[in-house]
Amino acid sequence: MTEATRDIQPVELLINGIPVRAEPQMTIVEAAWAGGVPRVTGVGCLEGVCGSCRILVRRGKEVNVALGCETFVEPGMEALFLPAPGTPRHQYQLTELADGWDIQARFHEIFPEASRCRHCHGCVKSCPKGISVEEGVKLAAAGHYREAGEAFLECVMCELCDSACPEYIAPAHVGLFCRRITAFFHLRPPNLIHKLEELKQEADKKEQP
Amino acid sequence: MKRGLSLQAALAAYRADAELAPLPDQPDPDALLHAYHPDYLRGSMTKLTIGANAGADCQRELADLLQAEAFIDEADLAGAQVTDTDVLVVGGGGAGCAAALAAAERGARVLLATKLRLGDSNTVMAEGGIQAAIEPGDTAQQHMQDTLRSGHHAGDPALVAALVGDGPETIRWLIHQGMQFDQTPSGDLHTRKAGGTSAPRVVHCRDYTGLEMMRVLREAVKQHRGIEVWEQSPVVELLSNERGQKCVGAVLGSLADGSMRIVRTRSVILATGGLGRLHLNGFPTSNHIGATGDGLVLAYRMGAKLCELDSFQYHPTGLVHPAHLYGKLVTEGVRAAGALLLNAHGQRFVDELQPRDIVSAAIIRECREGRGIHNDNGVGVWLDTPRLERSQPGLLEREFPKLLTRTRHVGIDPRREPILVHPTLHYQNGGVVIDVDGATTVPGLYAAGEVAGGIHGRNRIMGNALLDIIGFGRRAGRAAAAAEHDRGPKKITLEHVNRARRELTLAGLPLEQRAPRVLPAYTAAGKDIWKS
Ligand SMILES: Cc1cc2nc3c(=O)[nH]c(=O)nc-3n(C[C@H](O)[C@H](O)[C@H](O)COP(=O)(O)OP(=O)(O)OC[C@H]3O[C@@H](n4cnc5c(N)ncnc54)[C@H](O)[C@@H]3O)c2cc1C
Ligand code: SF4
Numbered sequence: 001m002t003e004a005t006r007d008i009q010p011v012e013l014l015i016n017g018i019p020v021r022a023e024p025q026m027t028i029v030e031a032a033w034a035g036g037v038p039r040v041t042g043v044g045c046l047e048g049v050c051g052s053c054r055i056l057v058r059r060g061k062e063v064n065v066a067l068g069c070e071t072f073v074e075p076g077m078e079a080l081f082l083p084a085p086g087t088p089r090h091q092y093q094l095t096e097l098a099d100g101w102d103i104q105a106r107f108h109e110i111f112p113e114a115s116r117c118r119h120c121h122g123c124v125k126s127c128p129k130g131i132s133v134e135e136g137v138k139l140a141a142a143g144h145y146r147e148a149g150e151a152f153l154e155c156v157m158c159e160l161c162d163s164a165c166p167e168y169i170a171p172a173h174v175g176l177f178c179r180r181i182t183a184f185f186h187l188r189p190p191n192l193i194h195k196l197e198e199l200k201q202e203a204d205k206k207e208q209p
Numbered sequence: 210m211k212r213g214l215s216l217q218a219a220l221a222a223y224r225a226d227a228e229l230a231p232l233p234d235q236p237d238p239d240a241l242l243h244a245y246h247p248d249y250l251r252g253s254m255t256k257l258t259i260g261a262n263a264g265a266d267c268q269r270e271l272a273d274l275l276q277a278e279a280f281i282d283e284a285d286l287a288g289a290q291v292t293d294t295d296v297l298v299v300g301g302g303g304a305g306c307a308a309a310l311a312a313a314e315r316g317a318r319v320l321l322a323t324k325l326r327l328g329d330s331n332t333v334m335a336e337g338g339i340q341a342a343i344e345p346g347d348t349a350q351q352h353m354q355d356t357l358r359s360g361h362h363a364g365d366p367a368l369v370a371a372l373v374g375d376g377p378e379t380i381r382w383l384i385h386q387g388m389q390f391d392q393t394p395s396g397d398l399h400t401r402k403a404g405g406t407s408a409p410r411v412v413h414c415r416d417y418t419g420l421e422m423m424r425v426l427r428e429a430v431k432q433h434r435g436i437e438v439w440e441q442s443p444v445v446e447l448l449s450n451e452r453g454q455k456c457v458g459a460v461l462g463s464l465a466d467g468s469m470r471i472v473r474t475r476s477v478i479l480a481t482g483g484l485g486r487l488h489l490n491g492f493p494t495s496n497h498i499g500a501t502g503d504g505l506v507l508a509y510r511m512g513a514k515l516c517e518l519d520s521f522q523y524h525p526t527g528l529v530h531p532a533h534l535y536g537k538l539v540t541e542g543v544r545a546a547g548a549l550l551l552n553a554h555g556q557r558f559v560d561e562l563q564p565r566d567i568v569s570a571a572i573i574r575e576c577r578e579g580r581g582i583h584n585d586n587g588v589g590v591w592l593d594t595p596r597l598e599r600s601q602p603g604l605l606e607r608e609f610p611k612l613l614t615r616t617r618h619v620g621i622d623p624r625r626e627p628i629l630v631h632p633t634l635h636y637q638n639g640g641v642v643i644d645v646d647g648a649t650t651v652p653g654l655y656a657a658g659e660v661a662g663g664i665h666g667r668n669r670i671m672g673n674a675l676l677d678i679i680g681f682g683r684r685a686g687r688a689a690a691a692a693e694h695d696r697g698p699k700k701i702t703l704e705h706v707n708r709a710r711r712e713l714t715l716a717g718l719p720l721e722q723r724a725p726r727v728l729p730a731y732t733a734a735g736k737d738i739w740k741s
């Protein structure tokens with residue numbers, strides 16, 4: 001920090017209910033640490049890709065969710081670190097999805113709520129990455145897994161959309177499921193397959209005396 | 210240090226279409242490294258006095274931790290809850306998840322304990338990609354040569370052979386877990402060249418390779434019935450048998466309530482990652498908040514041998530601006546795609562695709578000699594992204610969405626503004642000595658991923674770390690699951706801690722410092738973890 005910035009007024013805000021004086025330009029995470037707010041360990045990358053630093057932010061009457069490492073302090077703001085998401089409610093193993101032809105039926109067995117989206121936009125409003133979550137869920141429910149998965153490319157699995165969804169659809173996990181089965185069933189790159197085949201033949205040759 | 214231009218002045222003078230002078234003649238690489246690389250800073254190194262590496266060179270701040278007291282003693286063990294499992298995996302990054310999945314696939318009961326949330330790691334931040342020799346003109350032998358040469362021939366050839374041999378199968382396994390990679394229009398995996406590689410060999414998922422890998426592996430682990438996960442549960446000490454010569458478990462502290470728990474097990478796999486958050490030599494870091502070198506400390510106290518403790522990677526392109534992203538990474542992929550480095554006078558000064566240690570040393574030279582660009586945070590040089598965008602319009606958005614997304618909310622667009630960069634502490638080249646099964650020199654103790662050493666020699670090339678963590682993670686998982694049960698009653702002790710304390714006292718070293726560090730002191734939790 002230079003002399004010039006030191007003269008600037010500190011920003012006063014509440015983090016986890018504790019009054020904190022922070023420097024402007026600080027993120028909520030930095031301000032929490034500098035202010036000695038205890039037990040702020042829902043933090044990881046500090047660059048908005050690990051999805052750990054889930055916060056609830058109140059500015060006046062307006063309440064939002066966000067990522068604490070990407071949100072800057074503002075006077076009078078209240079921030080609350082949210083607990084980490086629990087274990088996924090939707091259970092599946094990719095290896096048990098042996099047949100690509102019944103994948104739509106299996107999808108609806110695993111995620112029965114996905115077809116009950118009520119288009120409340122809760123997920124979209126809560127997504128800190130600007131992902132078209134609702135549209136992604138719709139694509140998934142219609143069986144367009146590749147496009148659905150592509151919509152979730154930048155998803156950091158903060159699961160804020162899951163918390164927001166009144167139908168318990170777990171949109172983040174729907175998106176990840178779509179990405180995973182797209183790779184599992186469809187990613188068959190010729191250059192990799194060719195190399196694996198080559199290596200197998202070499203190994204076979206070595207085994208035969 | 211001579212002062213260069215201010216950020217404002219340099220920005221005003223910058224033009225994406227300015228004519229560039231040819232690259233000046235390059236100095237001898239060794240001379241450059243000795244003069245400017247942080248590993249060679251005076252006062253940066255010391256010699257270890259106790260433990261398996263006594264007498265060896267070690268970075269000073271790390272040496273202080275390797276030769277420190279444990280957090281706990283016998284009194285802490287009394288009354289702690291005890292859990293039994295077959296394999297304990299310590300660390301929830303890529304190496305830990307791969308190890309847990311491999312051990313569980315072999316039928317072992319696995320407990321994965323991690324410091325923060327499962328997936329908070331260096332893995333999730335990896336951008337550029339993962340190496341595997343899969344292109345028709347490329348071979349494992351070439352991959353091996355590149356790895357050894359860039360590591361200044363300090364790597365262990367047996368480990369490097371295992372690494373490169375695992376390449377194609379590792380990519381197949383990742384796809385089988387549900388990980389996507391970028392493809393060419395004809396469906397081949399898209400490959401990039403990287404600094405120090407003789408063929409295009411880096412496969413990737415845009416510049417989100419680590420994020421894609423981590424969210425897939427996290428889900429695979431969470432969905433696996435044979436794996437139990439404990440989050441917010443850092444290991445603060447290992448446990449040994451009566452003679453202090455075999456690892457038989459670990460002590461876990463809870464970040465939520467400060468309580469201690471004991472885990473008894475056949476084998477422990479350390480997958481705790483790197484140490485960027487120790488900020489060696491005062492450098493900023495690209496690493497996540499939990500990268501405090503805990504695994505090295507735990508393994509060393511247990512008696513394990515370490516290697517290359519005097520060799521660290523400072524990645525050439527860490528952000529200097531904006532402030533909240535200080536030290537964060539710009540992937541080498543951007544240079545591989547053609548972006549140039551320019552000093553304050555708009556001149557090139559190094560071949561951008563030389564190995565990282567050389568490029569970093571050259572940037573530090575420019576800054577020290579007054580050809581850098583300053584702002585409140587520090588000093589750096591330009592990574593010329595607007596020129597790249599001009600020559601290949603749309604490339605940045607297509608291949609590097611993370612680069613654009615990360616600074617969008619503060620109004621910085623790398624397509625229009627060059628990026629101010631300076632070397633940042635990035636990677637621990639060495640670590641715990643392992644064999645091809647991930648076994649350390651201590652029975653019962655395995656290590657995989659960035660915490661392990663011997664693969665990358667004294668300089669790692671882009672894409673080899675992600676290959677290492679999956680390849681060796683799976684190797685360690687398989688070996689640990691196959692380890693024999695001990696017969697007779699299981700005794701868990703802190704004999705190795707007592708031994709280390711005796712050595713410290715004999716050597717006249719202070720006993721005030723405690724380690725592992727667990728969280729940096731500038732985090733609120735790091736200030737008062739347990740009783741340190
Ligand atoms: C920004 C960035 C970009 C990178 N880009 C690339 C790239 O493009 N290609 C490439 O090959 N490599 C890249 N690397 C390097 C690579 O990502 C890492 O070396 C690799 O991911 C390390 O994996 P790991 O599983 O060993 O450690 P990590 O992924 O760091 O995981 C370590 C885990 O251990 C936990 N842990 C630590 N201490 C304890 C403890 N005491 N008790 C319990 N748990 C603990 C941590 O919380 C964490 O979950 C990059 C690194 C960074 C930082
Ligand atoms: S889609 Fe959901 S989990 Fe993913 S980033 Fe957006 S809110 Fe977070």
Ligand code: SF4
Nearest residue numbers: 117118120121123165
């Ligand atoms: S929050 Fe749930 S119900 Fe509402 S739009 Fe999103 S997916 Fe549909």
Ligand code: FES
Nearest residue numbers: 044045046051069
């Ligand atoms: S700390 Fe990783 S997203 Fe904020």
